Amino acid sequence: MERLPGFRDFYPEPIPHQDAWSADARQYVFDRWRATAWRYGFREYDGPPLEPLELFTLKSGEEIVKQLFDFRDKGDRAVALRPEMTPTLARMVGAHERNYKKPMKWFAIPQLFRYEKQQKGRLREHFQFNADIIGEAAVAADAELIALVIDTLRSFGLTENDFVIRLSSRKAWQDFFEGKRQNAQGRVDPAQADAFYQVIDKLERQAPDESKEKLGALGFSLDEVNDFIKSSRPTAELQSILEDLAARGLREFVKVDYHVIRGLAYYTGIVFEAFDRKGEFRAIAGGGRYDNLVKLITGGKVDLPALGFGMGDVVLLELLKARGLLPKFDGDLDAFCLIEDETLRSESLKLIQNLRSAGLTVDFPLTPTKPGKQFKRALELKAAYSVKLEQTKDQLVARIKNLKTREEKTVTPCEVAPCLLPKPG
């Protein structure tokens, strides 16, 4: 039986088979996401992977249903596997924000699902690091969030030569659009504005003629749009963020680039995307300010400014692999206990329990096994030490061998744990 298309299995390393992902690499990524978020004072939350369908259509319109894993449950509820985390966050904030001091700095590592048309290598699920700041309108929050994106990527060994944050402003584009449109008609049609943002979002991926035509239909020329992008004139907000990041020593990780506008309708201020410098991969992360969303999702009950980003595991893992920054993960075994004399199995079990209680990672042969095969197993499992009990004429001793240096040592059984702590290398 096969797993569903677009879904992944995660196996322990080493993984000699192409068709599988590494559970160890995934955990490595999760650990660093979590550690960096904590360093920045972000706290973890999570919601259900299954939510009422309406939670997602409310924000993104009925269009999104085409891309969802949605169904009716046995209670005839319209439900969907979450395609993104922000609506759940807004719902949770709406329910309990009074219990938390503002600003709330929260993160989550949800698995997200989209029923995308099946293409080669295109996945229908991924994990996403989500961090959001809720309840702070000042642009200093935007800078803090972008700094978190930068330091998260740096925690994997990526440098300013590997990635850049392209910084932009939905508001600058809004002003641009409204300035032009008001000249012609005196008021702005939100649907037209959204259509305009969609064209800008696709500008780099779409044939110029197509963009030109679509812009023309909205009353703009491609040239004036390109001129605006080329100017890269930072707004006062952008300028403030650049200065904040410069004070942190992070200026070289960002550049203003008005190509970025973010596809989703709900952004209201600063928007940004992280890309690899060589331009080989899709966006590593993306986010921005969405000051009206909490109000929308909570039906007006709670109105808080907010901003956030998402960083997926798939592009990040591809990038780390390509840059040689993904460690190999072996079993991290501290000791393999050899049982060559079966009459000492009980004493060996006692020793193993003792070592594990001391926090050491220990394995051993569950059944009688030839000594050579046991030793081979210890090496395969990349154990730091082998440990073997022996009955001498008058006492039980433990022979410890460092499997890297091949150094040997003989001690009493209760001295083994102290000998192996602290863990080598």
Added chain:
Amino acid sequence: MERLPGFRDFYPEPIPHQDAWSADARQYVFDRWRATAWRYGFREYDGPPLEPLELFTLKSGEEIVKQLFDFRDKGDRAVALRPEMTPTLARMVGAHERNYKKPMKWFAIPQLFRYEKQQKGRLREHFQFNADIIGEAAVAADAELIALVIDTLRSFGLTENDFVIRLSSRKAWQDFFEGKRQNAQGRVDPAQADAFYQVIDKLERQAPDESKEKLGALGFSLDEVNDFIKSSRPTAELQSILEDLAARGLREFVKVDYHVIRGLAYYTGIVFEAFDRKGEFRAIAGGGRYDNLVKLITGGKVDLPALGFGMGDVVLLELLKARGLLPKFDGDLDAFCLIEDETLRSESLKLIQNLRSAGLTVDFPLTPTKPGKQFKRALELKAAYSVKLEQTKDQLVARIKNLKTREEKTVTPCEVAPCLLPKPG
């Protein structure tokens, strides 16, 4: 908008609201599950939360569909949210077992889903620690697995006074059943055997008359069943496990109890369940040997003996809370940086970046804030230290205050990180 019934939201602590779960406590449980599994040489794996429906009906029959979140996806595939992990494990093992030396010791922490009839407090999802040993028929593997259950629970501070593993043998019951049935008819009907196991499984929860009647229909008397249970005569396998655990010093955590038989049809050997000693809660964990399942799931392609257990987060969290063993989780903030002089914001940002780069957890006021309010915030966030830059006549200094002892210290900005490392307490 409400979340779906039977699903949980996980919030950062402190959680003053009844209706929410702690994301911090959840992470605490996951961390200990993971750490103990590693100490025992188990490696992590994971599969998709959504699988072909057939993967689950194959093993458990069509009956299980009633309890599943199942639906047809947009590609008209019959799919279901996983109700348990073992079928996925068997599928994954079937696909790639050749790449792994036996025995394989694997664990996972999946979220599982069941569409149970809505009862007060009854959940439709939970997280479950799953650990399995694949490719080892010897009963030593059963002992190793049970030792892992015990040490996992001990890692939370639970002792032999808090819980006990009730150890039993599906095979002993099978012999009991077949011995009686063969006397009467000479062969065994698997459906009848399964019906018999179901009655034994419910014996403690069902009215004696009901059990008596059901057993009678199968040709057994309640008395002979109760006599067998009371005898508690360990089989040779059980005896061997008890000796193995005694060698590890874990004997007092287990007792033979033939009440346990496990409801699922696929167990073939040793079975066990962990209960709190006071009998206040449902089973904390349960598992056993299922030597035929891998063959069944892989359609005969791979035939490996296997055994495993599952431990859910819900009962465990209830038990830890009841025993006062659940720590409180605050923000774990190492330092809160006070910015009383706004002209020093840039220098403060530089310092904050420096501290975070050193691995410290640091927060600060994003916007100009009254000094008293800032200090209050530092205390609310349970920061270990406050740090404040000050411009003296000839240099920039940092004032560090230990918020527990109220001790103060003045150093240069670049001495702050070393002063705060290693983390106090």
